[in-house]
Amino acid sequence: MQLVRQKEETRRKSRRQARMVLAVLLASAIGSGCATGPADTPEQGGQPAPAPGQQQAYRPGADQDLAGYAERLRRAQALRVAAAKKWGLARPPLAAPPPPAVKPKITTRKGFSAGPGLPPVFTTVPVKERVVFLTMDDGAEKDPELLRMMTELGIPYSAFLSDYLVRENYGYFERMQGRGVALHNHTLNHRYMPGLSYKQQKREICGMQTVMEKRYGKRPRLFRPPYGNYNADTLRAARSCGIEAVPLWAAEAFPDRMEWREWDRDLHPGDIVLTHFRGKEDWKGTMPDMIRRVMKTVTAKGYAVARLEDYL
Numbered sequence: 678m679q680l681v682r683q684k685e686e687t688r689r690k691s692r693r694q695a696r697m698v699l700a701v702l703l704a705s706a707i708g709s710g711c712a713t714g715p716a717d718t719p720e721q722g723g724q725p726a727p728a729p730g731q732q733q734a735y736r737p738g739a740d741q742d743l744a745g746y747a748e749r750l751r752r753a754q755a756l757r758v759a760a761a762k763k764w765g766l767a768r769p770p771l772a773a774p775p776p777p778a779v780k781p782k783i784t785t786r787k788g789f790s791a792g793p794g795l796p797p798v799f800t801t802v803p804v805k806e807r808v809v810f811l812t813m814d815d816g817a818e819k820d821p822e823l824l825r826m827m828t829e830l831g832i833p834y835s836a837f838l839s840d841y842l843v844r845e846n847y848g849y850f851e852r853m854q855g856r857g858v859a860l861h862n863h864t865l866n867h868r869y870m871p872g873l874s875y876k877q878q879k880r881e882i883c884g885m886q887t888v889m890e891k892r893y894g895k896r897p898r899l900f901r902p903p904y905g906n907y908n909a910d911t912l913r914a915a916r917s918c919g920i921e922a923v924p925l926w927a928a929e930a931f932p933d934r935m936e937w938r939e940w941d942r943d944l945h946p947g948d949i950v951l952t953h954f955r956g957k958e959d960w961k962g963t964m965p966d967m968i969r970r971v972m973k974t975v976t977a978k979g980y981a982v983a984r985l986e987d988y989l
Contacts, residue, residue: 760829765969768976770832774806776987781947783922783989795912796900796920800927800938802947808983809948809975810835812926814863814901816843816850818954823964824849828856832972833984837863837901840888842954847892854893859986861899862886862920871908879914886918899924899989922989926951930971932962944978949985 757769781803789798802810811834827834836850836858843850854860864870864881865888873881886896900920902911907923915923927948929936937943952967953959960967975982 757831764826764830764965766830766972766976770830770972771976771979771981773808773833773981773983776984777804780988786925789925791907791909791912794916795909796916796923798907798912798923798925800925800949801945802949802985802988804947804988806983807946807980809928809944809946809950809980810924810985810988811950811952811971811982812837812901812924812985814951814953815839815867816863816954817959818956818964819846819849820954820956820964821849823968824852824856826965826968827858830968830972832968832982833857834982835859835861835899835985836954837861837899838885838889839863839867839903840865840885841867844888851893859897859899859984860889860893861897861901862889862918863901864903867903869904869906870902870911871906873910875910875914878911879917882911882914882920883918898922899986901925924949924985924989930967930974931960932966932970933960935970935974944975944980946980947988950975 754769761767761769783797783799783802785795785797786799786801789800791798811832813834814837816836816838826832836853838850838860850860862882862885865884866881868881870878870881882900890896896919898919898921900915900918900923902923905925912923927938928944928950930950930952939945950971952971954964955967956963962970972982
């Protein structure tokens with residue numbers, strides 16, 4: 678009987694130690710970023726990977742005890758630290774919280790309205806969590822290093838594409854889509870929309886909807902007008918083409934600087950960050966240089982990058 682009690686006490690002690698290790702690792706992972714690393718992918722025998730930037734939940738089971746889960750977290754965190762170092766970041770990106778069960782109510786930003794019943798135009802998603810959303814426009818630069826960097830760091834982002842730039846290499850954006858990136862509408866030819874008639878604007882938007890459906894399998898529900906310029910005809914045309922919302926931006930990123938819409942020149946919960954598919958021919962650096970600028974700024978200010986589509 679004494680031997681049985683000793684064995685039971687030993688088992689309880691082991692379980693307590695495993696929980697303590699798990700708690701320490703969870704705190705470390707959450708504090709320094711918990712995007713999924715390569716060791717967590719199903720192809721390598723791990724658990725199904727969460728969306729980029731999302732923390733993988735613990736699911737108890739016969740084949741997944743606390744100690745094993747803690748070890749997987751440790752390995753994944755080591756991979757994240759190594760990826761950050763590889764791409765020139767002092768710290769891994771912070772982990773975004775799980776997507777909200779109830780989506781926030783999106784309304785048109787004050788001063789941006791073009792009439793009732795039109796898709797909302799906004800620069801910030803109304804959330805309290807310290808998350809921001811990264812978006813990229815047009816499709817001119819098709820840098821394979823960007824795909825590798827974003828995949829290895831687990832940074833979510835959204836692409837708003839114009840066909841006149843994308844058509845030379847649809848496959849590049851198909852690979853991007855295959856890595857979990859949502860592709861959206863930025864018109865066929867990137868024209869100044871208020872200078873066009875309603876019919877011309879509708880052709881630009883609906884035409885891009887058709888291209889996106891043909892090439893990428895679905896008609897986008899998000900649209901960003903070129904240069905952020907629009908009028909009531911733009912929004913009416915967008916609505917007729919199946920567009921539900923028009924996200925603009927609160928900050929813009931370049932390889933050498935950040936530009937701000939708000940007076941305080943700072944980030945705020947839910948801000949949308951704009952950048953472009955550009956390279957050294959257009960600005961002072963590469964797309965990976967631009968991502969380094971964004972992530973150093975975002976992480977230093979205590980924000981994580983979340984997936985925009987999870988909140989809309």
